[in-house]
Amino acid sequence: MLVASLRHTNPDFKGRVFVAEPQQNHRWDHDPRMGNHDVRASLETLGAEILPFENKVFGCGYPYGNKIEALQVLPEGEPFLFLDTDTLVVDDLSKVPFDFDRPTASMKRENTWPQQELYGPGYNQIWGSLYEKFGLDFESSLDTSYPDEYWRRYLYFNAGFFYFRCPKEFGERFLDYARLIRDEPPEELVCQEMKPWLDQVALPLVIHSFGGGRVPEVSDMLDHEVTCHYRVLPLLYARERDEVVRVLEEVLAPNKLKKVLKQYEPIRRMVYQKKGHKVREMFDRENLPRREQAMRNQIKRAKLWMR
Numbered sequence: 001m002l003v004a005s006l007r008h009t010n011p012d013f014k015g016r017v018f019v020a021e022p023q024q025n026h027r028w029d030h031d032p033r034m035g036n037h038d039v040r041a042s043l044e045t046l047g048a049e050i051l052p053f054e055n056k057v058f059g060c061g062y063p064y065g066n067k068i069e070a071l072q073v074l075p076e077g078e079p080f081l082f083l084d085t086d087t088l089v090v091d092d093l094s095k096v097p098f099d100f101d102r103p104t105a106s107m108k109r110e111n112t113w114p115q116q117e118l119y120g121p122g123y124n125q126i127w128g129s130l131y132e133k134f135g136l137d138f139e140s141s142l143d144t145s146y147p148d149e150y151w152r153r154y155l156y157f158n159a160g161f162f163y164f165r166c167p168k169e170f171g172e173r174f175l176d177y178a179r180l181i182r183d184e185p186p187e188e189l190v191c192q193e194m195k196p197w198l199d200q201v202a203l204p205l206v207i208h209s210f211g212g213g214r215v216p217e218v219s220d221m222l223d224h225e226v227t228c229h230y231r232v233l234p235l236l237y238a239r240e241r242d243e244v245v246r247v248l249e250e251v252l253a254p255n256k257l258k259k260v261l262k263q264y265e266p267i268r269r270m271v272y273q274k275k276g277h278k279v280r281e282m283f284d285r286e287n288l289p290r291r292e293q294a295m296r297n298q299i300k301r302a303k304l305w306m307r
Helices: 002-009 037-045 063-073 123-131 167-183 198-208 216-224 231-238 240-250 255-261 264-272 275-281 294-300
Strands: 017-022 048-053 080-083 087-089 158-164 227-229
Touching: 002 017, 002 087, 002 240, 017 063, 037 048, 037 255, 048 063, 063 167, 063 198, 087 231, 087 240, 123 167, 158 167, 158 198, 158 227, 167 198, 198 227, 216 227, 231 240, 231 264, 231 275, 240 275, 255 264, 264 275
Parallel strands: 017 048
Antiparallel strands: 080 158, 087 227
16 A cells, blocks of 8 residues: 555655565564565565565564664665554655655654652653663754653654665664663663553664754654555544545556455455545544544444454
8 A cells, every 4th residue: 555655646756666575484483475466466566676685683573673683684875764554545645755864753742651659750760861871862863842851852853764874884783773672771760661662662762863853844744745644544544534435446547456455355345345434524623533542432332443
């Protein structure tokens, strides 16, 4: 869906599209490669280059680590944009004012980490200990328009997109930071759960280390206008604007894609059987619940939740 939406909305796109595929090794208890040959063939027809990579640190114990280790196989020294596969491209990517020397990532996030423990360390202590661990300046990462100990004050991203001038340079540091946080965390993190948040804990440190940070002119466009990181289809139908739904259904309409994608139950039911519109009717896009979990619960009660 990601690659098909890119081709649909950016027909003149001149860049290369890579789909990184983890290979089976001792870090997996199953074969992580694409098992559906029709999907692989469709990706290749759409011009995607499928790149195999070996997991050296992560694997089935932390599959989110794929986005970190996959960077090793991208062309060194070439600017890159990483997008999660549960993303649609809905407008022209050339509108986005990328500065590949100043990285950033998605600001479409909630207050998911760290979890505040009674009598435990606060945001300043937890985040400060991480910046200190990697020799980074903590104070310059803060958004001082927010008060002390309020989560938005601290650099925190969703890892649905990020970019930089070189995937090898970024990936090596991302992997190093994530591994060290997992294996040798500061004592302030002793009560913190790192799954599934490890990538989002390491990412702001990596971005800050390369001179990046909050870049609203980029994140606003990628988070709200040019791409849509929907995560699961019921949430797309519940909360995204009409244009996103229109692009989704146009992209998936051709029979050659329909034959492949209808094998996947959430797409078959949400898109082709129109169950997504039942979800859409349940919510007012101008007055959505403040927490995503409330939307999830409402959809589940209606027996329309699937992923």
